[in-house]
Each structure stands twice: as C-alpha cells, then as structure tokens.
Amino acid sequence: GAGVSQTPSNKVTEKGKYVELRCDPISGHTALYWYRQSLGQGPEFLIYFQGTGAADDSGLPNDRFFAVRPEGSVSTLKIQRTERGDSAVYLCASSKDSVYSEQYFGPGTRLTVT
Amino acid sequence: ILNVEQSPQSLHVQEGDSTNFTCSFPSSNFYALHWYRWETAKSPEALFVMTLNGDEKKKGRISATLNTKEGYSYLYIKGSQPEDSATYLCAFYTGANSKLTFGKGITLSVRP
Numbered sequence: 078g079a080g081v082s083q084t085p086s087n088k089v090t091e092k093g094k095y096v097e098l099r100c101d102p103i104s105g106h107t108a109l110y111w112y113r114q115s116l117g118q119g120p121e122f123l124i125y126f127q128g129t130g131a132a133d134d135s136g137l138p139n140d141r142f143f144a145v146r147p148e149g150s151v152s153t154l155k156i157q158r159t160e161r162g163d164s165a166v167y168l169c170a171s172s173k174d175s176v177y178s179e180q181y182f183g184p185g186t187r188l189t190v191t
Numbered sequence: 192i193l194n195v196e197q198s199p200q201s202l203h204v205q206e207g208d209s210t211n212f213t214c215s216f217p218s219s220n221f222y223a224l225h226w227y228r229w230e231t232a233k234s235p236e237a238l239f240v241m242t243l244n245g246d247e248k249k250k251g252r253i254s255a256t257l258n259t260k261e262g263y264s265y266l267y268i269k270g271s272q273p274e275d276s277a278t279y280l281c282a283f284y285t286g287a288n289s290k291l292t293f294g295k296g297i298t299l300s301v302r303p
Contacts, residue, residue, distance in 0.1 A: 080234065110291075119195075119280055119293030120235075133289040168235070177223055177284075179237035180291070 079103070081183035083169050089189045090159055098154040098186045102171030109152050110180060111144055112168040120168055126152060159190045195283045197294035204271050205302050211267045212297045214281035218262035222286035226255055226266055229296070230277040238266075238279075271301045 082101045090096050102109050107128055112120035122136040129149045137143070141159075146152040156163055166187050170180040196215040204210050216224065226238040239248045244259040252269045268275055278298045282291040 112293075117295065119282075119295045122290035122292070125289040127289075136290060170235075177240065177242065179225065179240050180227075181237070182227075182235040184232075184234045 081169055081171055081181050083167075083183035083186050085186060086184065087187045087189075089191060092159060092161060092190055094159050094190075096156050096159055096188065098156075098167050098169075098188070100152045100154070100169030100171075100183060102150065102152070102169070103181055104150075106171035106173055106181070107149070108172045108174055108178070109146060110170045110172075111152070111154050112170065114166045114168060114185070116165075123154070156188075159188075161190045164188055164190045195281060195292050195294040197279075197281060197297050199297060200295070201298040201300070203300045203302065206271060206273060208271050208301075209267065209269045210271055210299065211265050212279055212299075214264045214266070214294055216262050216264075216281075216283040216292075217285075218260060220285040221259045221262075221283075223284040224257055224259075224264050225282040225284070225291060226264070227280045227282065228277045229280060235280065268299075271299070273301045273303050275299060276301045 084099045109126040111123040114120045124144050125133040126146045141157045144154045166185040168185045170182045172178040172180045198213050224241045227235040229235040239255045241257040246257040248255050255266045257264045278296040280296045282293040284291050
C-alpha cells in the first residue's frame, strides 16, 4: 500500500515568507508526528496529533510554527515569517496508535530559506 | 533535557565484517526504544521497537539488545553488505509525553 507522502520535496523561499508543508499519512493511522532535522542532528520532535487534535505541540520552537490536521488524515505544517534558521528537512511520520508502535516516515521536505 | 547518545558517529567497514553500535539513554522513566535505518534519498525505516529489559530482536542479519536498567541498547549487523550503508538512528520514549527523542545517528559505510 501507499506509504507516507510529503509535498513538496523541496521548497526554497525567501526570508520573511510564509510556507506550508503537507503530509499524507498512511490510511488508518491515527497518530501523526512532525519532526525537523538539521544538519548533523537527529530528527527533533515538533508536534504530535492523535486524530484531529494536537495532543502534544511542545516541540514547536515558537509561535511562527503551527500545524493542523482538520479531518484526522492530511496534516499541514505552517511556518510564518520564515527565518534562515528554519532551513532543515521536515519529516512527517504516522503510526497506528501511540509511540509504542513503529513510526512510518515520509521522505521529508527540504526547506531552504534564503 | 533528555540526552540520547549514539556511538561511534561514523563507521567504515569492509564487506563481510560484523559491526555493532551503541545507543545510550536515561535509565529512568523508560517506556520504549526505537531503532531506524535511514538510507540516503529514502525515508527512515523502522527496524525495531523494544520495550522490555533484556529484549533481543532480530531481522535478518540485524539484531538488537536492550538493557533498560543501565540505559543502553546495542545494534549488531552480521556480515555487513554494501546495502547496509545508511544512518542508524535510535530514539527514546519516556511515556511522560508523546515525543520520541532521537540520537544524532551513526553513519555506516560498507566497502565492497
């Protein structure tokens, strides 16, 4: 079956612009996670959805970052007033229920802020 | 702040060599330890989810052990092949919140 997909695969934007990153999880997976990976680091947790609600958004670095999952399936990560420090690979993952289940990752979106 | 340490940072081995990696994590409030393999230009792929002290899991030539009391997990690759070249990530879950805390990963390069 289809895995987790993310669009776009690459996004180059200018400092100060708004961007949206999309994640399509595996059908039926109730849990969805967003991570950010900077060069030389492991993935860093941003936010976790269980169904439609953000169960844990403690990893969002500041209020420029926001994510939604209105119908409990597709999720969008939104970044306002982008800064050069936001440049990273943004990974989305889904799992059947909780963190006891293995997570299935998408290929990531590489965001470059110039 | 939770620290998940992985060592070594990178490893270069010859095809056929066996190798192992270490993942260290806080021994308190342990719930689960995940291992992932991330090949270049692909998505991270789950290898193991381990929850019990003394757990040992195996998938083909790859196996992992878990010691929750001392806070470490070993990943072993027997008879490395070039297709094993990837970054191997471990991630720790405390159960206190919903986040997996990842290590920086170990980059393995297997020479034919």
